[in-house]
Amino acid sequence: MRLSNLELLNFRNYENLSLVFEKDLVIFLGENAQGKTNALEAIYALAMTRSHRTTHEQELIEWQKKEASVRGTIEKKSHKVLLDVCFTKKGRRTKINHLEQKKLSSYVGQMNVILFAPEDLALVKGTPQLRRKFLDMEIGQISPVYLHNLVQYQHVLKQRNLYLKQLAETKKADELYLTILTEQLVEFGSKVLFERLQFIKKLEYWANTLHQSISQQKETLTITYDSSIDLSTDSTMKSIVESYQQALGKTQKNERFRQVTLVGPHRDELLFFINGRNVQTYGSQGQQRTTALSVKLAEIDLMKEETGEYPILLLDDVMSELDDSRQLHLLEAIEGKVQTFLTTTTLDHVKEKMTVEPMIYYVEQGKIKGESA
Numbered sequence: 001m002r003l004s005n006l007e008l009l010n011f012r013n014y015e016n017l018s019l020v021f022e023k024d025l026v027i028f029l030g031e032n033a034q035g036k037t038n039a040l041e042a043i044y045a046l047a048m049t050r051s052h053r054t055t056h057e058q059e060l061i062e063w064q065k066k067e068a069s070v071r072g073t074i075e076k077k078s079h080k081v082l083l084d085v086c087f088t089k090k091g092r093r094t095k096i097n098h099l100e101q102k103k104l105s106s107y108v109g110q111m112n113v114i115l116f117a118p119e120d121l122a123l124v125k126g127t128p129q130l131r132r133k134f135l136d137m138e139i140g141q142i143s144p145v146y147l148h149n150l151v152q153y154q155h156v157l158k159q160r161n162l163y164l165k166q167l168a169e170t171k172k173a174d175e176l177y178l179t180i181l182t183e184q185l186v187e188f189g190s191k192v193l194f195e196r197l198q199f200i201k202k203l204e205y206w207a208n209t210l211h212q213s214i215s216q217q218k219e220t221l222t223i224t225y226d227s228s229i230d231l232s233t234d235s236t237m238k239s240i241v242e243s244y245q246q247a248l249g250k251t252q253k254n255e256r257f258r259q260v261t262l263v264g265p266h267r268d269e270l271l272f273f274i275n276g277r278n279v280q281t282y283g284s285q286g287q288q289r290t291t292a293l294s295v296k297l298a299e300i301d302l303m304k305e306e307t308g309e310y311p312i313l314l315l316d317d318v319m320s321e322l323d324d325s326r327q328l329h330l331l332e333a334i335e336g337k338v339q340t341f342l343t344t345t346t347l348d349h350v351k352e353k354m355t356v357e358p359m360i361y362y363v364e365q366g367k368i369k370g371e372s373a
């Protein structure tokens, strides 16, 4: 899919902006604090009805104004869709082809975007929590069932932990209650685990394809699911349940002592390996960046596989974080395939690497001037 035009009203520092995108590579060029990220944020908001950098949507409304709106046309294989999101002080309104949408779920999904910003580079080096969140968000985008099971799991986990605390305080155990909670925990937890394993297999395939291309075939990327439960990538639902029960059995004494559930999806995470060596521990900064980039960009093909259309790619200030050769291979990997919007403060070393002609927009204090390169 591609975005063919964008109209902003009172969005951040854009009072009134109207752009037409005729090319599939669009560059927002400008100095710091001019509105480059704001422009990408607007495109992200058109797809997701929320910002990627704040949970307070009021911040999107230009200071002193009451409402902000983002409008755009999405061209898909067989048809066009007109999207419209309006942010008010009270909340948001969305429209598809001028028709107001009551439910968020009927709006989100019309337009798919993947955003990659410098903070995403922390995916590899950051906390395990960050990688769990990444997994949950990405699988959630393509599987509503996953989200459902995850919410149920978190609910049971909370109850079970609460009960383990009570148990330590009162010393009176209602074994039946704990058994029921444990059964539910295993039921939802196993479903979450199963989907995570399936997803990681696909993610690894696409991420490695990209990683090999970016590293000029010198590096192979593997991704493993580091679980608190003994699992293998080919685990069936039945074997997951069995291993889960075994793991809980083994930690039974310890979890009563520590008063928390010690095994399960909430304790698991992702590990990345380049040529068999752990990237988190042994990888150079550049390798960690390439890994984060490959993993994130793997979603392009994953989404195409799941939805039938390529998503739109938003790259915020990413080029400056990569060395020359990685920039080149990144561009090769995306050009001619996905419509890409990228922000940069300088075109040095970027333009000559591009094989498709970009459309360059100059961003200055909330105004954007276009000019063909």
Ligand SMILES: Nc1ncnc2c1ncn2[C@@H]1O[C@H](COP(=O)(O)OP(=O)(O)OP(=O)(O)O)[C@@H](O)[C@H]1O
Binding pocket: 011, 012, 013, 014, 030, 031, 032, 033, 034, 035, 036, 037, 038, 039, 059, 060, 061, 062, 063, 317, 345
């Ligand atoms: N609600 C708002 N109303 C008006 N202006 C805003 C609003 N929110 C942010 N801004 C302004 O937008 C500007 C920042 O824009 P943005 O983050 O897009 O910069 P940028 O071009 O990406 O810069 P950098 O290269 O440093 O990342 C700031 O100057 C800020 O004052």
Ligand SMILES: [Mg+2]
Binding pocket: 036, 037, 038, 316, 317
């Ligand atoms: Mg920025």
